[in-house]
Structure formats: structure tokens, C-alpha cells
Amino acid sequence: MSTSSTASQRVACIWGANGISGIAMIDVLLKQSSDAWKHIICISRRPFQLNINDKRIHFISIDILDATVDDIVHELEKVSGHTITDVFHYTYIQKKDEDELDQVNRILLEKALDACVKIAGRTIQTFSLQTGYKYYGVHKDKEDLAELPFIEDAPRHKGTNFYFTQEDLLKDYAEKHGWRYIITRPSTIIGVAKGNFMNFAVTVALYATIQKELGQPLLFPGSEKTWNRISDHSTASNNACFQLWAVYFNIPHHEQILNENEPQIKLAEYMPQHRDVWIRIVQRENLDEKAFDYATWAFADGSLKSANDRHGDLSKAHRFGWTTQADTFDGFAQCFDRLKQLKMIPS
Structure with a gap:
């Protein structure tokens, strides 16, 4: 995919960079020219798992749950976080209890959003959030399952769903700060x-x-x-290509x-x-x-x-x-x- 003709000196910020989706996005971005993507800021709790020799990569190891928004902003300041133009969010923590799952993943996204606003609220153009098929109730009883095939604006099932919370949260922030927001919902990810x-x-x-x-x-x-x-x-690689395509395509035995x-x-x-x-x-x-x-x-x-x-x-x-x-x-x-x-x- 060639992108140099449609972008100039963009800066990516990947939250959850050590996961299968984050790594796939890093791989896809590194295939783009430095004229298109100047910096790739990678954020994860664990130390960087990839052995990459590319000066565009800037890695931040921080526990988002334990850190304050100001702690995160401080780390972003060290890697030119004020220049971020495109955000890709993949963080996720599994919890068995539905309410706890909703709460902890709301915190992960909310802190990322607040940090982005503080460090680069005026330069960010797009914020991409990856959710998944749980949005359609695949983890619920059959009566909660959306009608097949699943479509983007399928009616929501009753009760708590952390993806509903995250998508509503992103929409509110994007409308307030003038960002385009992109939501993708892949199924089981291979990576x-x-x-x-x-x-x-x-x-x-x-x-x-x-x-x-x-x-x-x-x-x-x-x-x-x-x-x-x-x-x-x-x-994961096809998901990343699709998300990057959506960033450049100006739409919401x-x-x-x-x-x-x-x-x-x-x-x-x-x-x-x-x-x-x-x-x-x-x-x-x-x-x-x-x-x-x-x-x-x-x-x-x-x-x-x-x-x-x-x-x-x-x-x-x-x-x-x-x-x-x-x-x-x-x-x-x-x-x-x-x-x-x-x-x-x-x-």
C-alpha cells in the first residue's frame, strides 16, 4: 500500500503495542515511507518484544492502570508526543465479571484519551479503536445475539457490554475535540x-x-x-491494513x-x-x-x-x-x- 501521496509526516501512537494487533500495525506502518510516517510511538506495559532497528520507533513501557494521566503525558513528552496525528488503540484486560470487565477497559481507554488530549489534542486527526464481535453478543445467550450477518449499526443487546462503553466514550471525545474516529470490529484474530x-x-x-x-x-x-x-x-496483518486504509480514506484430518x-x-x-x-x-x-x-x-x-x-x-x-x-x-x-x-x- 502506497501512502506517500496522501499523507505528509504523520505520527502514529499505538496503545497496546506488544499485542498481536499492535505488532501487526507496527509491521504495516514500517512498510510505509518515512515521508508518510515520521514517528511511530509504541506504548505497552511490558518491555518492547520486537527487535526492530528503525529510528522511527519510540517505545514507552508504562502500566496504564497504575500510572496517572500526567505520568503518561510526561513519557509522551520525551518522544515528541505533541506531534501525534493518528492514534491506534488495542489495549485490553480480561476479567470474568462483566461489570469489572467494563470498568477496567473503560479506564484503559479513558486514560489514553485524556493523555492524547493533553499532549496532542489539536494535532490529532484520527483515533482508531479496535473492538470485536462481543459487540454483537457472541459471548451472550442466543437471544442477545445480533441478527446475521453482523452489520455496523446492529441494535445493541440489553445489559452491560464494555465495547458499548468504549465506543460511546470515543465518540464523545472525538466530537468534543474535532477528531475523526474509526471503529473496527474483527472476530477471532490470527497473529x-x-x-x-x-x-x-x-x-x-x-x-x-x-x-x-x-x-x-x-x-x-x-x-x-x-x-x-x-x-x-x-x-492481524489484514486488520492493520484495513485500519490504515480507513485512516487514509476520509470517512467515519x-x-x-x-x-x-x-x-x-x-x-x-x-x-x-x-x-x-x-x-x-x-x-x-x-x-x-x-x-x-x-x-x-x-x-x-x-x-x-x-x-x-x-x-x-x-x-x-x-x-x-x-x-x-x-x-x-x-x-x-x-x-x-x-x-x-x-x-x-x-x-
């Missing part, structure tokens, strides 16, 4: 990031590694209904009998029982032992629990000129290759 809290691909790869080591078939962990459902997946309803395997129970197998593989293949901790077994179980279809409608994006298509199988294959390079699974 690679060390230590990422919610990573379906890593979880699947580690499960497959254990099964191979045990000489067991790669059984589908879900039920027959989840096997047959239609479910969107999104590659094993035979298996499955139980019909019950999961075949509950990974949250099954995988911890075989941690010793993982240690054996690590020692033999010289792998990253912590990779086992990167996986999110409960999240994978949750993704495979519901038999409801979950797929969205891209008609609006297509009308405005987005034509790129990404093959889900290729996305997983590329992700697994990257995991091998990172010594997270055997090659």
Missing part, C-alpha cells in the same frame, strides 16, 4: 505476540504440539454444532465422532494435565518454556462453546473501495511458521 493474553492461534498450536508428542489424534475440542457453525477469523452439544475436550482442564509433556518437548527442541503460559485455554474453550454462527457483513467497506481478501487457512499457516521462528513450537 503472533509473545505473552499476548488472548491468542487463539498460539493456543491451537500448543494443543497440536502436545497431541503430536503423545501420539494422539488432533481431536477437535468443540462439539458437533461448533464444528458445523460459520465463524469469522481475522488475520482425523475421523472423529462429535457430541452434538458437548465439547469433545475442555482445553482448560486437558492441557495443564500435560504440562510435563510440554517441558519434555522444550528440553528436546530448545523452545521457549513460557510459551505454554502464553496460551489461553479458557478463551479457546469459550470460543468453541457457542454453536451460534458468527459472521459479519463487509458490504459497507466494499462500497467504499476495500477489496482485499485474506484466506483464513493461509493466515493460520503463516502464524504457525512465525511461532516456529520464535521457538514457541517445534519446527
Whole structure:
């Protein structure tokens, strides 16, 4: 994607830069010329996970929950934060309780917004927020699920949803400060990031590694209904390209009998029982032992629990000129290759 003709010396600020989405956006931005993107400010709680030699990258390691807005602004001042033109927000903290989930993720976004206002309120042009299919109630009961295919202005279900809170919050800030705001809602994201809290691909790869080591078939962990459902997946790289396109586009094999309803395997129970197998593989293949901790077994179980279809409608994006298509199988294959390079699974 060439952008030099439509932008001049823009400065990106990526919140949640160490996650699969943040890393994908960094990769996409680094492919742009320095004439288009002068600086790329990356913010995350953990130290930077990428080994990148590009003078445009400026990394800030700070715990947004513990830090004050002034603390964050102080760090941004050190890296020319006053020049930020485009913000990409990916931070997320998982909580089991719905109200707690809503509260903590509101705080993450609100602090980011307040810091952006203080440091670069007048220079920011766009603020991009990535939410997801939970907006449509995929984690709720069937009566709360939006009508298929999911569309941008689908009616909201009753009750609390932290994505509703975040999107309303961004809209209020954007209208007050004259920013364009962009909201994207990908489904399960395929990507690679060390230590990422919610990573379906890593979880699947580690499960497959254990099964191979045990000489067991790669059984589908879900039920027959989840096997047959239609479910969107999104590659992190394609998401990033889509979000960057939106910024520039001036608009707002094993035979298996499955139980019909019950999961075949509950990974949250099954995988911890075989941690010793993982240690054996690590020692033999010289792998990253912590990779086992990167996986999110409960999240994978949750993704495979519901038999409801979950797929969205891209008609609006297509009308405005987005034509790129990404093959889900290729996305997983590329992700697994990257995991091998990172010594997270055997090659």
C-alpha cells in the first residue's frame, strides 16, 4: 500500500503495542515511507518484544492502570508526543465479571484519551479503536445475539457490554475535540505476540504440539454444532491494513465422532494435565518454556462453546473501495511458521 501521496509526516501512537494487533500495525506502518510516517510511538506495559532497528520507533513501557494521566503525558513528552496525528488503540484486560470487565477497559481507554488530549489534542486527526464481535453478543445467550450477518449499526443487546462503553466514550471525545474516529470490529484474530493474553492461534498450536508428542489424534475440542457453525477469523496483518486504509480514506484430518452439544475436550482442564509433556518437548527442541503460559485455554474453550454462527457483513467497506481478501487457512499457516521462528513450537 502506497501512502506517500496522501499523507505528509504523520505520527502514529499505538496503545497496546506488544499485542498481536499492535505488532501487526507496527509491521504495516514500517512498510510505509518515512515521508508518510515520521514517528511511530509504541506504548505497552511490558518491555518492547520486537527487535526492530528503525529510528522511527519510540517505545514507552508504562502500566496504564497504575500510572496517572500526567505520568503518561510526561513519557509522551520525551518522544515528541505533541506531534501525534493518528492514534491506534488495542489495549485490553480480561476479567470474568462483566461489570469489572467494563470498568477496567473503560479506564484503559479513558486514560489514553485524556493523555492524547493533553499532549496532542489539536494535532490529532484520527483515533482508531479496535473492538470485536462481543459487540454483537457472541459471548451472550442466543437471544442477545445480533441478527446475521453482523452489520455496523446492529441494535445493541440489553445489559452491560464494555465495547458499548468504549465506543460511546470515543465518540464523545472525538466530537468534543474535532477528531475523526474509526471503529473496527474483527472476530477471532490470527497473529503472533509473545505473552499476548488472548491468542487463539498460539493456543491451537500448543494443543497440536502436545497431541503430536503423545501420539494422539488432533481431536477437535468443540462439539458437533461448533464444528458445523460459520465463524469469522481475522488475520492481524489484514486488520492493520484495513485500519490504515480507513485512516487514509476520509470517512467515519482425523475421523472423529462429535457430541452434538458437548465439547469433545475442555482445553482448560486437558492441557495443564500435560504440562510435563510440554517441558519434555522444550528440553528436546530448545523452545521457549513460557510459551505454554502464553496460551489461553479458557478463551479457546469459550470460543468453541457457542454453536451460534458468527459472521459479519463487509458490504459497507466494499462500497467504499476495500477489496482485499485474506484466506483464513493461509493466515493460520503463516502464524504457525512465525511461532516456529520464535521457538514457541517445534519446527
